[in-house]
Amino acid sequence: MNSRRQTLRSKSKEQGLPGSETGTPGLTGSLDEDIRNIRIALGGSPDLKVRKIQAGKEYPLQAAAVHISGLADATAVNEFVIGSLLSDPSGQQPDDTGSPEPFPAWLIQRVLELGSAEVTVEWNDLLLAVLSGDTAVLADGYLSAVICDTRGGEARSVEESSSQMVVRGPKDGFVESVATNISLIRRRIKSPKLRLEYTKIGTETQTHVAMLYMKEIAGEDLVDEARRRLNKISIDEVLESGFIEELIQDKTFTPFPTIYNSERPDVAAGNLLEGRVVIIVDGTPFVLILPAVFTQFFQSAEDYSQRFDIAILMRIVRYVSFIVLLLGPSVYIALTTYHYEMIPTTLLINLLSQRETVPFPAFVEALLMEGAFEILREAGVRMPRVIGQTVSVVGALILGSAVVEAGIITPIMVIVIALTGIASFAIPAYNMAIAGRIIRFAFLLLGAMFGFYGITLGLILLVAHMNSLRSFGIPYLSPFVPLSVKGQKDTILRLPLWLMGRGKTAAQLREEQPEYKRVTTGHEAGLAPLIRDNAAAGRSEEKVEFHEEE
Amino acid sequence: MGKVKIGLLQFFSITLLFELGTSLVVNLGMASGRDAWLSILIGCMAGLLMFWGYAYLYRKHPEMPFTAYARKLLGPVIGTPVALMYIILYMNLSGRGLRDGSTMLAMATMHNTPLFILSMLMILSSSYVLHKGTEVLTRTSLVFTMIVLMIGLFSMVLLMLSGSINLLQLLPVLGDGLWPVIDSVVRQNYMFPFGEMVVFTMLMPYLSDMRKGPWVIAAAMLASALLLSATIALNISVLGADIAERSPLPLMPTISKISISDFIQRVDIFVVMVLIIGVFFKMSVFFTAALIGISELFNLPYRRMLYPCSLIILFTSMLDARSFTEHLDEGARLLYTVYPVFMIVIPVILIIITAVRSYFSAPRPG
Structure with missing residues (x-):
């Protein structure tokens, strides 16, 4: 350093x-x-x-x-x-x-x-x-x-993060000051293993960039690689962590994010403990977390606050909504245009009678509605809050009933598009939802031109594309491809903490197993002190002392 | 060669998808009537025997694809034309696979889309995936193996629930004696799909584990044989041997028997999906074998010949026959006459040369 x-x-x-x-x-x-x-x-x-x-x-x-x-x-x-x-x-x-x-x-x-x-x-x-x-x-x-050192001046105080909400969980969020952000993480990890490195990036802005990692938990290679990529950056200005993200991510042309960002200190701390590297950029509350794999974008901080079975259910809902987001309209179009024999007859009759009054093919219908929906969403995001209401009212009126009454769109199409739109909000990571929204249009086209043939080929291409992605050397679809049974503990599943041993290698886990038991099943009377005695390994002893000193 | 290493599970899945490929959907081994499922199993045994030979060659030359050791063993004068012929064979097989796939697709659902467009979309997708590399192809196969197996399980359960399975249709076993089964095996089943495993001699240098690798591939062959056999038995038990024999894609009418409370019905789109996935991977494996051969033989970068090759395959698939009947007829004859040369005769010669060489060279150091 x-x-x-x-x-x-x-x-x-x-x-x-x-x-x-x-x-x-x-x-x-x-x-x-x-x-x-x-x-x-x-x-x-x-x-x-x-x-x-x-x-x-x-x-x-x-x-x-x-x-x-x-x-x-x-x-x-x-x-x-x-x-x-x-x-x-x-x-x-x-x-x-x-x-x-x-x-x-x-x-x-x-x-x-x-x-x-x-x-x-x-x-x-x-x-x-x-x-x-x-x-x-x-x-x-x-x-x-x-x-x-008299740095100070006006700064926003720590507030609840507005982009990643939880029902249950800590309510503090990162702010624009790098020093405050580091303190928020340090307050959660009182371990001497937490390492901090500073650098300045941007020849004009001279922005402070801090890199945090846990020594011994984060891989040496990963930390070196992150440091190397940060040092290679040559840019005039760094105004947001997005600048850094774009410059250090693996160079591939893809809509998928390969670096996670978060506004939540508990997420950052959790990821540090799982051996990832956190990069904090001065002037933005969004910290970068790397490497990031696909499944990470479907996790929420709350998964660990809720019971594990509920967390699994919530995660499944998120994955399903991603699939709905990708394939919803295209499957509907493919069904109504090419494979109508699959639709139950009564529903088909109903559908066709609706379509009779509509002048457009289903594809044009879907494109119109999707376009309108994207416009509404974009307007809603940038609107001043005061007039935000107007957008939703007008949008609901236009999308909900006027188009149907005007005979431009069939009611079923409205349902499909609305479902797709809602599904995109169910994905916790905004950048992953955007990726899904973009790819959805490709599927729309494939479904309209080639039916299920196009959609299946599109899926093959999508999976192949995701398989070719890497984030700091980690395959993007791991631990599904390449399949790792141990890695499944915290992907779609969220096993109970005592089964999980977060992000540790098998060897570490075996070594520290007594501690985990101590932490999680401490209520079993008599068990906790017994194991603490048994785990007389130097490290756990030190840890105990360390806590007492605190 | 062999810079990229591909894990065993990926090899298992690509072998499985390759074997299931088109064969899952077509009426395989139907020459033996209601005993078709038996001829698949026997064919698999023959296939495993052949694969044992390929695995022997791989063990002796673990770092080289087939074309490389063919040249090494036969010398450049004979070896180079042989290697070239294999590359042409793989491209031809890829083209035939493409034709199979797109025609069946046109028969099944896409009645009005031109064959050329269907084939083009398929070969473009394949080129994209191969552009990303062989490793990406095998990894992708892992995901789609899961999907295919899930579809299989799902259809099986639905068929059972709708009560269409009548196992009595399979009886009597060997009603016409053993001869039709043997005939079907000799004419078709040992070659298609199991003899096509010769293509894996090009891929095996990528195996991450030299010792376990061939076993994993053999296990995948066995698993696919069981699945194929079960599927055919299912077709026969649902449709009866007579209809199953006549239908070009017997799995489609089988699946369309599914009907649960008038809501889940006509799920034959799943068969189409399996067909697309299978054809895609089968064709891509041949394609990648041809590319590996070209890059090894002419010392060219792997990606440079990607698009020219895809064009050749596309046009092979379009021009090899005027109609699907002719295409099938041609295929049946190739299976009987040309393919055995590549899948048995040449490998056997190579095995003999290798065995003789290692027999004479082994004692020397000791």
């Missing part, structure tokens, strides 16, 4: 930071000149605040605190930087030669009442720190500056 930071630094030196194109050599040692250089570098921006101070009693020195208002936490700047500089608790001590101790060292060691402060001599680091919300303290006659 350290060497990586250095390479990143040298890279940013070569490319230059915003405003440094003037070729400013660095700190000059003259306070006035340095301050002028900073002002020039930032284009004389009015939100750059420079506060000049006379610091030190015995050896007074001209100093200046530089920060950008709004980015820095005003309280921290006022009280802990400027306040402590002015109050001067302990004077500068002369060293052996009689000259006063260096100003930056004095500042850091005796004066600043801040958790984090460091010395820098790099001009670009200084600028970046100020632009990130830190306060830089410069002193006359010194070629170095002290960077005080």
Whole structure:
């Protein structure tokens, strides 16, 4: 990590930071000149605040605190930087030669009442720190500056995530600040195995990107590969985790998402414990979780809060709705156009009498309705909330009854399309639902042109396509293809926790089995302490102690 | 060769789908009347014997496809034409499979769609899958094996529930003596579908486990023989030997007997789905064997010849016969005359050469 930071630094030196194109050599040692250089570098921006101070009693020195208002936490700047500089608790001590101790060292060691402060001599680091919300303290006659961590300013507080709701489960969601997000995860995993690596991506935006993983649980290869891909990124701007997702995913042309994203810390923590890597990008509440396989997009955080049998039922409903989403309209068209012998006779008569008044073939009908539905949905998503009601009312009227009364669409088609539309909302992951919506149109075309022949071939192609996908080396359809019986514990099925041993290899599981029993069947009197005694393996002992310390 | 390794389960499923392929739907072994199911089992035994020979060749040359060791054993002068002939054979078989499939499809449901369009869609899909690689083909087969087996189970249960199965139709066993069964085996069943296993000599270098691999494939052959035999017995017990014999696709009328409380009826679309899946995988296996052969023989990248080959297969399938009857007739004759050369004679020669060579070279180091 350290060497990586250095390479990143040298890279940013070569490319230059915003405003440094003037070729400013660095700190000059003259306070006035340095301050002028900073002002020039930032284009004389009015939100750059420079506060000049006379610091030190015995050896007074001209100093200046530089920060950008709004980015820095005003309280921290006022009280802990400027306040402590002015109050001067302990004077500068002369060293052996009689000259006063260096100003930056004095500042850091005796004066600043801040958790984090460091010395820098790099001009670009200084600028970046100020632009990130830190306060830089410069002193006359010194070629170095002290960077005080005063990052803050206005930010959204932790609220319930709006994109992934649960009935039962934790209600906190990630926010835009990377530090807060990490704290939300750390609060859930109080293990020293949780590792955090920082990097900055984006030559202009210099966005903080944090990578989290559990050492020993996450595969070494996976972590290396994720790190390698993150380092390879060369881009000007990173405004959302989607930018990173697009740049690090396996390069294939596919509608399917191969990296999971979540707004929920409990999901992120759960995935970390299953050996996945979590990437947090500053400025967005959506963290990336990788690698992601197909089944993951059908899991919800709530599956683990509910009883396992109920969770299995919910999951089956999700898979079924994905199939309905993909095949609903196309199967209906294929049935009515090519294979009407399969429809029970009474229903067929009913259908045909409905179709008699409708001028379009079923395919055009379906396309019209699907189009209308997509428009409504898109309008509904982007609408200001106040007028959102209008869209749903108009939409319901148009889709529900007017089209039928006008004789454009048959009522059965309305049912089919509505069912498909609802099914798309039953899939927990929005990006997977979108993939399904796109592929649905391909199936619509195949079903209309070739009936079940087209649909079957389409299914073969779809499965083959999904089989060719990989997410960080993991086959997308695993653990179904290649089939792994052990892997089935948490796919369509969600076995009870004591049977599951989440995401561990068989060896680890065997080793830690006593612990799992302890956790899950602790209510069986007498069992828990017995097993704890038996599991005198060093690791579990340590864990117990660790908890007690907490 | 052999950079990609394919797991045993995938091999099992691709073998199963390959064997079931078209044979599940057509009236296989019907020359032996109501004992057709028996001739399938006997045919499978002959097929297993042949496969034992192919497996022997594979064990001796685990890293090479058939075309490679044919050239190695026969020398470049004889070996190269032989390898080339095998490639042509595979393309021809692929084309014939395609013709079978699309014609049966046209007979079953797509009455008004031109044959060419049906074939084109099939070969395009196949090209796409093979473009993704042989591994993707075998993995996909795993999913569709599940689907086919589920459809089979489902239809079986429904047939039982609707009370159409009359096992008495199967009696008397061997009513006409053993001869019709033997005749059917010799004329058809040892070759089709079991002799076609020769194509796996091209795929076996991809096996991830050299020792267990051939056993798994043999097990898949046996499983498919049991399934085929059961299906044919089912056809006969539902339709009676007479109708089953006359029907070109006996599984269709069998399944259409399903009728449960006037709601679930005419589920023969499932048969069509099985047909499509089977034809797709059968054709794709021949196609991929031809591609592996070409890339090995001419040292070309696997994907470069994909689209030219797909065109050749498409046109072979369209041009090989003027009508389906002619196509079937041709097939019956090929089965009797040409295929044994490729599936028995040449492999046997290679086996003898290998055996003699290893007999003479083995004692030397010791």
